[in-house]
Amino acid sequence: MTDQKSPPRAKRRGRETMRQAIRQAMLDELVEHGYGDVSIEGVALRAGAAKTSVYRYWPTKEDLIIDALEHVLPSPEGHESAGRIRDDFRAAARMMARSLAEQAGNVLMTLVAERRRHPAVAEAVMERLIRPRQQAMLELLRQAAARGEITAGSASAIPVLVGSGLLLQHFMHHGTAPDDEQIDEYIDQAVMPLLVRPEPSGPQD
Incomplete structure (x- = not known):
């Protein structure tokens, strides 16, 4: 019998596509549950990824949160003055x-x-x-x-x-x-x- 709590088998997808799915899953989990109740297991399940895949790129939950936000916030680099x-x-x-x-x-x-x-x-x-x-x-x-x-x-x-x-x-x-x-x-x-x-x-x- 299949364990109902196991994450779905991840489809074949490019690494960056998978990473982006994990980032988005983290943002969704944060909004729905708050930081204290977010887990890497829940993020992996939501993204359809293996938990080991998450830890491969982000050693801690904080690292994943920061990276996910960096990808949706405007970059602080390269701002040129308009002159005023x-x-x-x-x-x-x-x-x-x-x-x-x-x-x-x-x-x-x-x-x-x-x-x-x-x-x-x-x-x-x-x-x-x-x-x-x-x-x-x-x-x-x-x-x-x-x-x-x-x-x-x-x-x-x-x-x-x-x-x-x-x-x-x-x-x-x-x-x-x-x-x-x-x-x-x-x-x-x-x-x-x-x-x-x-x-x-x-x-x-």
Whole structure:
């Protein structure tokens, strides 16, 4: 008699196709069950993969979670400045809003809610997902300072934290990501006032 709890026999498929199925299964399991009740066995069963296949690529549950999220979040690398820092913030905020509107938003909120019970995974999310994207935005601020658009002192983490924090707060309070008009309002009322323009040079007394 076949064990009813055994995972279905995996179909022949390419390695990357299988890995993507496992990543998606992890995201689905997180949304449905929460971090504490997710198991590699359950993920493998959902993906139609062997448990050994999961462990071959991801030694821990945290590794799989981070990798799955990295594949659905915008990459922090390769962002080129539009030449105006307001446009840079708008582009970054809109990408973040699109991610929040999709499954990644619910997954991130699930992990944030588990922070006190499972601090290791919350710190992994911060270290490997959130901070690299904050650093990418900070680099755009530094470029704005270098071209004289803002002062060097304005190129700090504070505007980045304010901008991303407002988007997350909006998502937590409303259950939806802000639209473009709301994003512009947040940037113009909360972020841009933090970015000080250099004083124009004038004749010396």
